[in-house]
Amino acid sequence: MTVVNSEEFIVQTKQLYKAYNGLPVVNRLNLNIETGCFCGILGPNGAGKTTTLRMLIGHCPIDAGELSILGLSMPENASLIRENVGVVPQMDNLDPDFTVQENLYVYGRFFGLSKAVLKQRIVELLEFASLEDKAACKISELSGGMRRRLTLARALINKPKLLILDEPTTGLDPQARQAIWQKLRELKKQGLTLILTTHYMEEAERLCDRVMVMDHGSIMADAPPKQLIRDEIETHVLEVHATDTVLIEQLKKDSSIKRFEQSGDISFFYGDKLKHALDILEQGTHDDYLYRPANLEDVFIKLTGRDLRE
Amino acid sequence: MRVWGKLAGPSLIGNFGEPFLYLLVLGYGLGQFVGEVQGMSYMAFLASGVICTSAVNSASFEGMYSAYTRMDVQQTWLGMLSTPVNVAEVVFGEVLWAATKSLISVSAILIVATALGLIADAWALFILPIAFITGLCFASLALLVTSRAKSYDFFLYYTTLVITPMVLLSGVFFPIDSLPSIVQVLAKSLPLYHAISLVRPLMTGGEVTQIVLHLSVLIVFGLIAGLLASQRIQKRLIK
Numbered sequence: 153m154t155v156v157n158s159e160e161f162i163v164q165t166k167q168l169y170k171a172y173n174g175l176p177v178v179n180r181l182n183l184n185i186e187t188g189c190f191c192g193i194l195g196p197n198g199a200g201k202t203t204t205l206r207m208l209i210g211h212c213p214i215d216a217g218e219l220s221i222l223g224l225s226m227p228e229n230a231s232l233i234r235e236n237v238g239v240v241p242q243m244d245n246l247d248p249d250f251t252v253q254e255n256l257y258v259y260g261r262f263f264g265l266s267k268a269v270l271k272q273r274i275v276e277l278l279e280f281a282s283l284e285d286k287a288a289c290k291i292s293e294l295s296g297g298m299r300r301r302l303t304l305a306r307a308l309i310n311k312p313k314l315l316i317l318d319e320p321t322t323g324l325d326p327q328a329r330q331a332i333w334q335k336l337r338e339l340k341k342q343g344l345t346l347i348l349t350t351h352y353m354e355e356a357e358r359l360c361d362r363v364m365v366m367d368h369g370s371i372m373a374d375a376p377p378k379q380l381i382r383d384e385i386e387t388h389v390l391e392v393h394a395t396d397t398v399l400i401e402q403l404k405k406d407s408s409i410k411r412f413e414q415s416g417d418i419s420f421f422y423g424d425k426l427k428h429a430l431d432i433l434e435q436g437t438h439d440d441y442l443y444r445p446a447n448l449e450d451v452f453i454k455l456t457g458r459d460l461r462e
Numbered sequence: 463m464r465v466w467g468k469l470a471g472p473s474l475i476g477n478f479g480e481p482f483l484y485l486l487v488l489g490y491g492l493g494q495f496v497g498e499v500q501g502m503s504y505m506a507f508l509a510s511g512v513i514c515t516s517a518v519n520s521a522s523f524e525g526m527y528s529a530y531t532r533m534d535v536q537q538t539w540l541g542m543l544s545t546p547v548n549v550a551e552v553v554f555g556e557v558l559w560a561a562t563k564s565l566i567s568v569s570a571i572l573i574v575a576t577a578l579g580l581i582a583d584a585w586a587l588f589i590l591p592i593a594f595i596t597g598l599c600f601a602s603l604a605l606l607v608t609s610r611a612k613s614y615d616f617f618l619y620y621t622t623l624v625i626t627p628m629v630l631l632s633g634v635f636f637p638i639d640s641l642p643s644i645v646q647v648l649a650k651s652l653p654l655y656h657a658i659s660l661v662r663p664l665m666t667g668g669e670v671t672q673i674v675l676h677l678s679v680l681i682v683f684g685l686i687a688g689l690l691a692s693q694r695i696q697k698r699l700i701k
Contacts, residue, residue, distance in 0.1 A: 209544060211543060235546045247536065262546070307544075
């Protein structure tokens with residue numbers, strides 16, 4: 153599965169725009185994704201992540217702006233582009249009337265692949281997805297993790313140059329998730345370009361070379377995950393749970409605190425050392441607190457706010 | 463055209479049972495009271511009507527319930543649209559598949575009808591392509607309905623308000639000459655009447671007249687419905 157690419161950027165968008173009922177969902181997006189990159193898009197529900205991905209495969213008409221993939225413009229070349237793209241959708245759409253093997257076969261036929269080619273390819277993919285024993289099983293006999301691995305294998309049937317994954321591990325148990333991660337890292341090593349959306353910060357932090365935080369159809373930040381944490385937020389966080397205002401006011405006197413947030417009964421203090429505040433806590437009786445390095449989730453919350461999105 | 467996948471399709475438990483029941487029960491039961499109709503036994507008269515109805519029902523059912531399942535519940539079409547396949551090809555594939563189902567059920571009924579001695583001669587073989595065209599026509603109409611459906615319940619409107627009255631009034635059970643002329647005009651403006659007009663003489667050894675007219679009605683209905691369905695489904699899925 154070697155992938156050769158002459159293009160520097162596999163995905164390019166210029167002022168890409170999409171609105172539903174007058175509300176922009178993708179708002180003048182300028183995006184360049186370099187070949188071989190593992191790119192993660194984070195964002196709250198309704199941020200425009202899925203719409204962006206759907207535009208990439210021609211499942212969503214473009215209201216304004218330009219989009220090109222593999223140097224081909226969308227939507228004129230939608231079929232040609234899809235020939236070289238693999239898609240793992242948010243919702244499983246494996247065909248329950250077919251077995252594991254048949255699902256791969258039928259999907260491959262839609263790409264115009266020949267019987268002989270597919271026979272070979274299906275063996276490789278079943279091995280890749282660790283589903284060799286399940287080849288003749290019905291989809292209903294598979295666990296959630298197996299279904300996702302099969303969907304991933306199916307997305308690779310055409311040897312794509314770009315793989316698009318919309319929340320590939322949502323709803324999976326930790327083991328199944330780790331298994332998917334391992335497969336994705338393998339693909340990245342083989343030179344595939346991957347674009348993934350996720351709600352799991354850990355997933356983005358572990359897998360992605362580059363993380364974009366998206367909200368209200370715009371990109372709020374775009375950098376490697378470590379750099380995002382370094383650049384976008386203070387180094388440490390002190391979380392104090394369920395406490396009274398007297399203690400909080402006391403803690404706030406620490407001059408190294410740069411930012412303070414209250415969410416429910418948790419108080420968040422952001423800063424670099426927070427030594428003074430920690431001293432107060434150590435001397436006091438309140439022991440329900442947590443001092444930790446800032447992580448991607450803190451960046452995410454800082455950029456997109458604490459409000460619930462529905 | 464990329465339709466191979468369809469042909470491997472879901473299991474072929476056709477709904478042959480109902481047409482057989484109609485044919486046997488009504489044929490024997492009513493046939494005793496009715497005697498001959500248009501110079502043929504009632505059973506022979508009814509058989510051609512039942513054949514066309516079966517073509518209509520097979521294609522309609524497939525184009526509504528099964529297609530809706532693939533479009534909405536299972537998201538199969540969106541999966542297919544992640545490959546180089548486009549919406550028009552998906553719709554065309556569905557129409558061909560549904561018409562194939564019509565062909566299968568009509569073939570089964572034809573075999574039984576032959577065994578019952580209801581077939582006049584080998585001209586009856588031409589019923590098969592007519593059944594397929596009828597299937598294409600009603601599959602397209604069904605997909606047009608599906609393109610608007612928000613749930614399975616929606617299909618009841620179409621079956622109750624269109625399909626059933628059409629079956630009752632298009633000459634399946636009795637010749638429509640006896641109906642008021644306005645009802646006759648209505649029946650003749652719908653495709654089923656034209657399918658029966660082609661099938662009945664083929665089956666009973668009569669002379670087929672106005673072939674071009676009958677075929678055109680079936681084809682024009684199918685084409686227009688197919689194009690509209692494709693357009694609507696495009697709008698529904700690619701949004």
